[in-house]
Amino acid sequence: MDKLLTIQQVAAATSLSVHTLRYYEKMNLITSIQRDENGYRCYSLEDITWIEFLNRLKATGMTIKKMIELAELRRQGDSTLTARRKFLEEHYKEVQQHMIELQNNLNLLANKIVTYKEMENNYLNNRPNK
Amino acid sequence: MDKLLTIQQVAAATSLSVHTLRYYEKMNLITSIQRDENGYRCYSLEDITWIEFLNRLKATGMTIKKMIELAELRRQGDSTLTARRKFLEEHYKEVQQHMIELQNNLNLLANKIVTYKEMENNYLNNRPNK
DNA sequence: ATAAACTTTCGAGTTAACTCTAATGCAAGC
DNA sequence: GCTTGCATTAGAGTTAACTCGAAAGTTTAT
Numbered sequence: 379m380d381k382l383l384t385i386q387q388v389a390a391a392t393s394l395s396v397h398t399l400r401y402y403e404k405m406n407l408i409t410s411i412q413r414d415e416n417g418y419r420c421y422s423l424e425d426i427t428w429i430e431f432l433n434r435l436k437a438t439g440m441t442i443k444k445m446i447e448l449a450e451l452r453r454q455g456d457s458t459l460t461a462r463r464k465f466l467e468e469h470y471k472e473v474q475q476h477m478i479e480l481q482n483n484l485n486l487l488a489n490k491i492v493t494y495k496e497m498e499n500n501y502l503n504n505r506p507n508k
Numbered sequence: 509m510d511k512l513l514t515i516q517q518v519a520a521a522t523s524l525s526v527h528t529l530r531y532y533e534k535m536n537l538i539t540s541i542q543r544d545e546n547g548y549r550c551y552s553l554e555d556i557t558w559i560e561f562l563n564r565l566k567a568t569g570m571t572i573k574k575m576i577e578l579a580e581l582r583r584q585g586d587s588t589l590t591a592r593r594k595f596l597e598e599h600y601k602e603v604q605q606h607m608i609e610l611q612n613n614l615n616l617l618a619n620k621i622v623t624y625k626e627m628e629n630n631y632l633n634n635r636p637n638k
Numbered sequence: 639a640t641a642a643a644c645t646t647t648c649g650a651g652t653t654a655a656c657t658c659t660a661a662t663g664c665a666a667g668c
Numbered sequence: 669g670c671t672t673g674c675a676t677t678a679g680a681g682t683t684a685a686c687t688c689g690a691a692a693g694t695t696t697a698t
Contacts, residue, residue, distance in 0.1 A: 386674075397657055400677090405655095416664060418675055431620070437613045442655065456631045463624035466617060473614055477607060483567045484603055487596060490561070494593035501586045516644075527687055530647090535685095546694060548645055572685065 382412065382420035392429045399429075405442060407432060407449050438473045512542065512550035522559045529559075535572060537562060537579050568603045 389396045399419075402408045408429065412420040435445055448465055451458040519526045529549075532538045538559065542550040565575055578595055581588040 384674085395657080396675090398655085401656065416675075418664085434613050434616055438610060438617065456627070459624060459628045459631055463621055463628060466621050466624065470614065470617055470621065473610065473617070477610055477614070480568060480603065480607055480610075483564050484600065484607070486564055487568065487600055487603070491593055491596050491600065494589060494596065497586070498589045498593060501589055514645085525687080526645095528685085531686065546645075547647095548694085 382414075382422060383426070385419050385421070388421045388426060388429070391426055392433060394429065394433070402429075402432070405446060407442065407445055409449065409453060435469070438469070439476065440469060444469070512544075512552060513556070515549050515551070518551045518556060518559070521556055522563060524559065524563070532559075532562070535576060537572065537575055539579065539583060565599070568599070569606065570599060574599070 383391070385396045385399055388394075389399060392399075394402070399408070403411060408425065411425060412422070414420050432445055435448075436442075448462060451462050451465065513521070515526045515529055518524075519529060522529075524532070529538070533541060538555065541555060542552065544550050562575055565578075566572075578592060581592050581595065
């Protein structure tokens with residue numbers, strides 16, 4: 379029931395490279411990965427779940443530094459649950475804010491595109507060899 | 509009427525640093541900035557407009573490399589208007605796609621926060637010294 | 639007129655997040 | 669038994685986007 383995976387399999391499953399997996403471990407983003415008798419890493423399904431969670435945080439723009447903070451809290455056990463929730467809520471707000479700004483800039487970009495279309499028409503209508 | 513600004517004033521107006529302004533110029537993101545008799549840069553209002561536009565593109569996640577492409581087209585004049593519009597439309601789509609993914613990840617994060625709240629309650633109710 | 643505060647260039651340094659290399663060892667196929 | 673391919677580590681290299689420092693000229697304030 380405690381199926382274990384090679385680093386290669388985990389790389390495929392998480393779309394991180396094996397290099398990155400080892401890098402994350404060195405950075406203490408991922409900790410206490412089991413080893414087999416040859417010192418090879420053996421990842422559990424729980425490890426995968428954690429890595430997938432990290433990927434999602436990364437996709438929302440969280441820095442590795444921040445993720446390390448969170449991983450540190452997680453290592454300390456259930457007594458840090460509230461701290462971790464607050465941490466995520468804080469990040470949530472930041473991402474929300476970022477999305478608002480993104481939407482605003484996207485709207486301005488849409489306007490710019492309209493302006494370009496007008497300029498294009500002017501240009502085409504005033505060409506010498508029209 | 510052709511008011512000219514010092515690098516310092518432009519830095520203040522665009523919230524870029526003077527270092528970054530010179531860096532952008534070296535990268536050909538900004539070109540043909542006028543110089544006074546001592547070789548000091550003199551920015552026009554049009555230059556400011558362009559830099560502000562670059563800032564907006566940056567805020568939507570466009571890389572400097574991409575922005576240089578666009579600046580290059582712009583330097584070639586009105587014949588590249590269509591190419592520039594298409595370039596921006598392409599970028600627009602990318603940002604839209606990115607926002608969809610961001611929203612999706614944000615929703616998952618919201619779920620995670622709810623889960624944390626449940627775990628917190630369980631933890632608090634099962635403490636030894638409740 | 640002299641110090642403080644600007645400007646210039648060139649090139650080096652920084653930070654984040656990988657990404658790769660080298661040296662070495664284990665393992666599976668023929 | 670040997671080759672091919674996987675694993676390990678430590679540490680060096682890469683890329684993007686700045687950011688800074690040094691040396692030297694200029695302008696402003698006292």
